[in-house]
Amino acid sequence: MDREIKTSAYGLLAVIIALVLPACASRPQSVGSSGTAWGTGAFRSNGERIYFTATSERGTAITYTSGPASNGWMMGDGQLACASCHGPNGRGGAHNMGMMQTMTAKDIRWSALQSEFDAEKFRLAVTKGQDPDGTQLNTDMPRWNISDDDRADLIAYLKTLP
Numbered sequence: 270m271d272r273e274i275k276t277s278a279y280g281l282l283a284v285i286i287a288l289v290l291p292a293c294a295s296r297p298q299s300v301g302s303s304g305t306a307w308g309t310g311a312f313r314s315n316g317e318r319i320y321f322t323a324t325s326e327r328g329t330a331i332t333y334t335s336g337p338a339s340n341g342w343m344m345g346d347g348q349l350a351c352a353s354c355h356g357p358n359g360r361g362g363a364h365n366m367g368m369m370q371t372m373t374a375k376d377i378r379w380s381a382l383q384s385e386f387d388a389e390k391f392r393l394a395v396t397k398g399q400d401p402d403g404t405q406l407n408t409d410m411p412r413w414n415i416s417d418d419d420r421a422d423l424i425a426y427l428k429t430l431p
């Protein structure tokens with residue numbers, strides 16, 4: 270009887286350790302001199318950094334208004350970046366936002382945008398939610414406050430996506 274309780278207690282302890290250890294290990298490293306939680310030199314260009322973190326090596330602020338109404342998902346504690354919705358490869362896709370809501374973010378690789386967009390139309394879409402066809406983008410797409418230089422870096426990065 271005693272032995273059985275002990276065994277199951279050790280079993281439980283093993284499970285807890287197995288769960289806790291990887292969680293600690295996978296935490297991003299402490300903030301490096303590049304100013305992101307990813308560490309120094311994690312990105313090959315400022316455009317890539319902006320795409321993944323919504324921070325710029327220039328130190329200029331990148332903020333947004335609007336965006337998905339439900340706070341439950343990814344917004345958690347962090348700030349959204351393009352990659353949160355358009356994916357690490359830029360191709361977008363459907364996201365489940367819980368409560369049976371889904372959101373479909375578009376493919377924003379430059380190769381996909383270029384037939385409809387130029388730098389100015391990109392600016393209007395990203396900062397004002399204006400689609401080149403004259404309609405307003407869904408408010409799931411945040412309205413971004415981003416400098417001209419940072420936007421140019423972002424476009425340069427989107428051009429590198431295969």
Ligand code: HEC
Nearest residue numbers: 337349350351353354373374375377394406407409410411
């Ligand atoms: C919270 C999710 C989310 C984030 C973060 C986000 N987007 Fe979007 N974006 C969307 C959705 C959803 C759409 C499609 C809206 C629609 O169909 O009306 C969209 C559409 C776009 C479009 C228009 C594409 C087209 O073909 O019409 C561009 C350009 C775009 N996003 C760029 C960006 C950039 C650049 C960033 C980062 C600075 C970004 N988005 C961050 C959700 C997001």
